[in-house]
Amino acid sequence: SYELTQPPSVSVSPGQTARITCSGDALPKTFAYWYQQKSGQAPVLVIYEDNNRPSGIPERFSGSSSGTMATLTISGAQVEDEADYYCYSTDSSANRGVFGGGTKLTVL
Amino acid sequence: QLLESGGGLVQPGGSLRLSCAASGFTFSTYAMTWVRQAPGKGLDWVSSINDSGDGTFYADSVKGRFTVSRENFKNTVYLQMNSLRVDDTAVYYCARGPFYGSGRDPYDASDFWGQGTMVTVSS
Numbered sequence: 305s306y307e308l309t310q311p312p313s314v315s316v317s318p319g320q321t322a323r324i325t326c327s328g329d330a331l332p333k334t335f336a337y338w339y340q341q342k343s344g345q346a347p348v349l350v351i352y353e354d355n356n357r358p359s360g361i362p363e364r365f366s367g368s369s370s371g372t373m374a375t376l377t378i379s380g381a382q383v384e385d386e387a388d389y390y391c392y393s394t395d396s397s398a399n400r401g402v403f404g405g406g407t408k409l410t411v412l
Numbered sequence: 413q414l415l416e417s418g419g420g421l422v423q424p425g426g427s428l429r430l431s432c433a434a435s436g437f438t439f440s441t442y443a444m445t446w447v448r449q450a451p452g453k454g455l456d457w458v459s460s461i462n463d464s465g466d467g468t469f470y471a472d473s474v475k476g477r478f479t480v481s482r483e484n485f486k487n488t489v490y491l492q493m494n495s496l497r498v499d500d501t502a503v504y505y506c507a508r509g510p511f512y513g514s515g516r517d518p519y520d521a522s523d524f525w526g527q528g529t530m531v532t533v534s535s
Contacts, residue, residue, distance in 0.1 A: 400471060
């Protein structure tokens with residue numbers, strides 16, 4: 305079955321660039337989306353359709369996708385960006401949504 | 413806004429119905445999705461329903477046990493959960509899916525979520 309693979313953890317110092325990857329065989333044909341989930345809170349959409357930022361999301365968040373890999377980039381990561389990040393895509397052959405396993409971003 | 417309710421403690425094999433009341437947007441023009449998160453684990457897509465309610469989609473792990481439905485005149489989506497198992501224990505979130513005119517599949521990404529309701533399956 306279709307899976308999205310993320311690294312379990314990424315760690316950066318404040319002001320550095322954090323990159324979180326998401327790999328999946330169908331990503332060349334489908335969009336990737338990224339959610340941020342802070343402890344005890346509901347997820348928030350931070351990137352949609354590979355590289356678009358919803359209103360209210362800081363410009364330091366950006367996305368890209370090439371081949372079977374999508375990447376969430378946080379340029380100049382802040383302490384408040386510490387959270388779990390999940391990629392999401394669809395498996396049209398099975399009519400279902402798919403989440404990556406999540407990446408815990410530590411900024412300290 | 414999305415407000416889930418109906419969670420609680422249930423024994424294995426039991427049933428529970430979750431509700432999600434929507435406000436602040438034209439409910440009948442959006443697909444809706446349920447996502448769950450087991451304690452300490454990642455997000456898990458459960459089910460989606462299209463804007464009119466005649467298209468439903470399920471994860472293999474819940475197919476045949478869970479049923480998603482909606483009442484557009486009440487701005488509410490439901491998740492009927494039967495034959496519950498210990499591994500169904502999770503926070504269940506409802507989320508707004510794609511707009512009906514977007515051309516996207518109903519199980520495509522959601523743009524905002526409720527705060528979730530906890531379901532505990534235990535004897």
